Amino acid sequence: MRVDHLSWLLLACLATAACKRDTAPVLPAPVDAPVAQSATPAAAPAHIDETTTAKAKEMPSLRVTTVDGNTFDLADQRGKWTVVNFWATWCGPCLQEMPELSALDAMREYIVVVGLAYEDTTVEEMRAFLEKHPVVYPIALLDVYDPPADFDTPRGLPMTVLVGPDGKVVKTITGPVTAHDLETAIAAAGGPKAG
Template sequence: MMEPRMMMPPRMERSFLPPAPISWAGALLALLLCSAPAVRAGAWDLKDTAGVHHTLAAEKGKWVLVNFWAPWCPPCLQEMPELEALQQQRKDVQVIGVAVLYRKRQEVLEAVRSTAVSYPVVLGNEDIASDFGEMHGMPTSFLYDPSGKLVGKHDGPVTREEVEEILDSKVSPGGGRF
């Protein structure tokens, strides 16, 4: 006699279907959308290397991209100029970098200096990272809309163009990956 097998319910995923034909990058973004982690508006307070505190509530009215990276991670360092360009070109965006998995503060400061980023950088740790949700490697970015709602997560490097495609879209990804 066969034993009954327990079946897990199918995982529900949200999808993003743009209203018009999209580019290859847009199609890739649409395929990457899925459920997002649970950090809510105002739930975090990040202190940067200059001692300034950053909260989501303080950035209300702007898009906020929180980017987790490590100084030993080549894709992370290659992504940083893209995020700097996004920060410089879009006044409606605040990028916050969170360094994790480093040994010494100096290691992070050297990476920031060598990539010439001007956006705030936080000396993070695993506790801060876990507050944001599951990450499948470095870099990982979380995107909040101007109302403070988490609208997406991206595992791996992201380009300025990919982020801008979401920002300029009239359709919010609604809690998925971007």
């Protein structure tokens, strides 16, 4: 009996050490997430159609309530180029790109920007933050444990997804992005040229 107790204690210590060694994620992970994952992706559950899932990521849906109480629906943006920007208030590069994204949204009537704040905060705290860092585009708070299903979970911030006028994903950019980068991507995908 004593050996079993010591074995259990040793396993608990090893598990704790492994957790401490591996707890430097870029973004918070769910509390009930497994410590180790298999290198081989698991097969999709029988009730999920992989073709449908692939099409959803190709033509994602997104409907969120913004911090000003309005609804942003990606489907309503058809005919325009939509910039979906995942960001956080604690992310320096995110803050640096916000004024440029705001100017892009204001200056180009064929471009719409939406900011998805990927952090655990309240609407009131976000409103206070936006008073100090105003933008013209809508901002919505995301649940970091339940991000939009049709978009890849950000592995780092900022992450920007460019959606074309047809509702299809044109490009995903991880890391800081400029208005020039986005306008170049739009022109390369057949949209208007910058300038």
